[in-house]
Amino acid sequence: MNQVSVLAQNIPVESHAEASLLEVRDFSLRRKKATVLDRITLSLSPGETLGLIGESGAGKSTLAMALIGLLRAPEVEIEGSLRFRGTELTALKEADFRRLRGNKIGLIFQDATAALNPCFTVGKQIAEPLRRHLGLSASACRARAVELMQSVGIPEPRLRLDAYPHELSGGMQQRIMIAIALACNPELLLADEPTSALDVTIQAQIMELILDRVRALNSSAIFVLHDLALGAQVCDRIAVMYAGQIVEEGPSERVLNAPLHPYTQGLKSCVVELGMPTLTPIPGQIPPLDAMPNGCRFAPRCPKAQAICGEQRPETQTRDGRQVACWFID
Amino acid sequence: MWQATFTKLGQTLLVLLLVSVASFSFLKLAPGDPVTIMLGSDYSKASYDQLTQELGLDQPVIVQYGHWLANFVRGDWGTSYITNQNIFELAVFQALPVTLTLAAFSLLIALVIGIPTGVMAALYRNSWVDVLATTLAIGGNAFPSFYLGIILIWVFGVGLGWFPTLGFVAPWDDFWQGMWHLALPAITLGAWYVGLIARITRSSLLEVMGQPYILAAKARGEPGWRVVWVHGMRNVLMPLITVIGLQLGGMLRGAVMTEVVFSLPGLGMMITSAVLNREYIVIQAGIMLTGVLFVVLNLMVDQTYQFLDPRLRRRK
Ligand SMILES: Nc1ncnc2c1ncn2[C@@H]1O[C@H](COP(=O)(O)OP(=O)(O)OP(=O)(O)O)[C@@H](O)[C@H]1O
Numbered sequence: 001m002n003q004v005s006v007l008a009q010n011i012p013v014e015s016h017a018e019a020s021l022l023e024v025r026d027f028s029l030r031r032k033k034a035t036v037l038d039r040i041t042l043s044l045s046p047g048e049t050l051g052l053i054g055e056s057g058a059g060k061s062t063l064a065m066a067l068i069g070l071l072r073a074p075e076v077e078i079e080g081s082l083r084f085r086g087t088e089l090t091a092l093k094e095a096d097f098r099r100l101r102g103n104k105i106g107l108i109f110q111d112a113t114a115a116l117n118p119c120f121t122v123g124k125q126i127a128e129p130l131r132r133h134l135g136l137s138a139s140a141c142r143a144r145a146v147e148l149m150q151s152v153g154i155p156e157p158r159l160r161l162d163a164y165p166h167e168l169s170g171g172m173q174q175r176i177m178i179a180i181a182l183a184c185n186p187e188l189l190l191a192d193e194p195t196s197a198l199d200v201t202i203q204a205q206i207m208e209l210i211l212d213r214v215r216a217l218n219s220s221a222i223f224v225l226h227d228l229a230l231g232a233q234v235c236d237r238i239a240v241m242y243a244g245q246i247v248e249e250g251p252s253e254r255v256l257n258a259p260l261h262p263y264t265q266g267l268k269s270c271v272v273e274l275g276m277p278t279l280t281p282i283p284g285q286i287p288p289l290d291a292m293p294n295g296c297r298f299a300p301r302c303p304k305a306q307a308i309c310g311e312q313r314p315e316t317q318t319r320d321g322r323q324v325a326c327w328f329i330d
Numbered sequence: 331m332w333q334a335t336f337t338k339l340g341q342t343l344l345v346l347l348l349v350s351v352a353s354f355s356f357l358k359l360a361p362g363d364p365v366t367i368m369l370g371s372d373y374s375k376a377s378y379d380q381l382t383q384e385l386g387l388d389q390p391v392i393v394q395y396g397h398w399l400a401n402f403v404r405g406d407w408g409t410s411y412i413t414n415q416n417i418f419e420l421a422v423f424q425a426l427p428v429t430l431t432l433a434a435f436s437l438l439i440a441l442v443i444g445i446p447t448g449v450m451a452a453l454y455r456n457s458w459v460d461v462l463a464t465t466l467a468i469g470g471n472a473f474p475s476f477y478l479g480i481i482l483i484w485v486f487g488v489g490l491g492w493f494p495t496l497g498f499v500a501p502w503d504d505f506w507q508g509m510w511h512l513a514l515p516a517i518t519l520g521a522w523y524v525g526l527i528a529r530i531t532r533s534s535l536l537e538v539m540g541q542p543y544i545l546a547a548k549a550r551g552e553p554g555w556r557v558v559w560v561h562g563m564r565n566v567l568m569p570l571i572t573v574i575g576l577q578l579g580g581m582l583r584g585a586v587m588t589e590v591v592f593s594l595p596g597l598g599m600m601i602t603s604a605v606l607n608r609e610y611i612v613i614q615a616g617i618m619l620t621g622v623l624f625v626v627l628n629l630m631v632d633q634t635y636q637f638l639d640p641r642l643r644r645r646k
Pocket residue numbers: 031036054055056057058059060061062063289
């Protein structure tokens with residue numbers, strides 16, 4: 001119970017001074033022996049934004065789900081540590097983790113149309129975390145919901161409060177999702193491809209809105225994105241994922257302008273050449289989970305691969321202000 | 331939305347018209363001449379002609395049908411030859427409430443047992459709970475209700491003497507007596523429905539629980555029971571109502587059987603004894619009333635469905 005109240009209130013972080021908000025250390029996640037996340041190490045300071053970039057199947061959504069505690073043992077096998085404000089998440093009881101979800105950690109889904117319950121009004125769905133985590137009364141919930149809807153740019157929020165999701169456009173629905181995720185002023189926002197289900201014309205608007213709100217609340221955020229250039233533009237730092245591993249991680253402009261890992265270089269070249277995130281310039285695809293190579297997971301597709309790459313996994317090294325996992329950094 | 335309502339109403343009227351034609355032809359096609367039946371064995375040609383004229387049987391069939399329909403709509407359904415009772419009163423005020431009470435109580439039992447069973451089966455799918463629930467569901471569906479009724483009478487009525495084996499006490503006259511008399515019939519009729527409801531609940535809930543909005547509810551910190559019973563089940567209600575509606579015919583059929591087994595004075599009993607006594611106008615009234623009941627219930631189910639699914643409701 002004690003731990004619960006510590007989590008629920010805004011008590012200062014218990015660990016060291018430069019204290020990161022989130023510390024992921026050697027975090028691995030296995031599904032039926034298939035290693036979906038392999039020794040992920042990351043850290044995020046308060047107010048910092050991180051872009052998680054990688055092609056389909058890299059494990060980005062899985063990491064987001066693990067961070068918000070919707071993928072936990074015993075459903076999946078977990079190793080390593082996830083520390084949030086100094087609390088070890090992997091050891092947290094389910095009831096305590098629930099008090100973080102939608103409260104200190106918010107999640108924006110890719111497809112708002114599917115992520116909003118068709119049978120409840122948007123007002124009700126925004127009110128849920130307010131009621132549960134902040135204990136607001138019904139009328140206070142409505143008032144706060146109107147404020148939240150206003151803050152995410154929904155015109156005439158008072159009228160829209162009792163609308164059902166299907167009565168709103170896709171863009172409006174995503175704004176509602178954002179309002180729900182930010183309802184309790186989370187310290188960490190996870191946004192899993194928040195704009196890829198939307199019309200291209202409003203993608204930039206919605207991205208801008210999320211960034212605006214995150215800055216206004218001084219929250220940290222992890223954006224799951226496909227596009228390296230967009231990620232670099234939006235986030236302070238970039239982590240490039242490949243087949244469940246982070247292959248390169250560092251400040252955005254360095255990773256974008258001078259990528260060290262061959263995979264990041266490949267990602268960059270396709271952005272530059274085509275102006276959109278297609279991955280054709282990197283031949284091949286992510287190997288299936290049950291047939292991962294022993295050495296570097298990217299080796300079979302890597303233009304620089306040598307014998308050692310297929311045999312031994314490269315250790316992550318610090319180089320030029322970032323973390324890179326490759327045998328041949330030039 | 332309005333157009334849909336009008337289409338539905340048109341369909342309903344058409345169905346009612348067909349039912350009325352069918353039950354009118356039934357009387358025409360039935361063996362035996364109603365005039366001879368009414369006059370008895372000894373009659374003169376003059377009295378025969380007079381009664382034929384009084385009954386309008388000398389007129390063209392279409393005119394007879396018109397008269398008959400008008401009388402039916404006015405509630406003038408004639409008098410039973412045997413009990414001399416007003417058939418409208420017998421059918422609508424005596425038999426119908428019994429059948430409706432039995433059906434409603436059975437449905438309630440089926441929902442109260444079927445829904446939790448289906449939910450458990452879905453939540454612990456492929457475990458022994460699921461296997462047991464599925465077996466019970468299929469068993470309940472496959473077991474003939476008259477047979478189950480007889481077994482229940484035999485065990486709980488005759489053997490243990492816990493429940494009365496026949497008769498009906500209106501719950502609005504004496505609630506506990508009414509429930510006590512209804513228990514075995516309602517279980518008999520409800521057992522058939524339990525399996526269906528459990529199966530639909532299970533499969534719909536499994537589908538709903540895989541939807542992103544369920545994950546989203548969890549991501550808001552909603553506790554597990556609310557995720558299932560509020561966010562999940564609210565979406566299961568629609569398919570559930572649909573299936574209940576589709577099976578109303580089966581429910582009415584089952585009610586007839588159950589009433590006979592337990593000697594409940596409902597519509598089924600009324601029609602059955604009318605068949606045995608060859609009281610054609612009572613049979614006819616029974617058919618018409620069952621038809622109207624079926625159509626009205628269907629319409630209600632439809633409205634409920636529209637009400638439950640916000641996507642079918644108002645559009646802005
Ligand atoms: N429910 C599941 N059961 C088993 N394996 C899964 C499940 N969900 C995802 N995976 C596997 O985990 C790996 C990572 O999937 P994940 O969804 O995290 O990728 P992603 O990087 O988010 O991809 P995308 O860009 O397509 O969203 C994939 O190989 C996928 O096949």
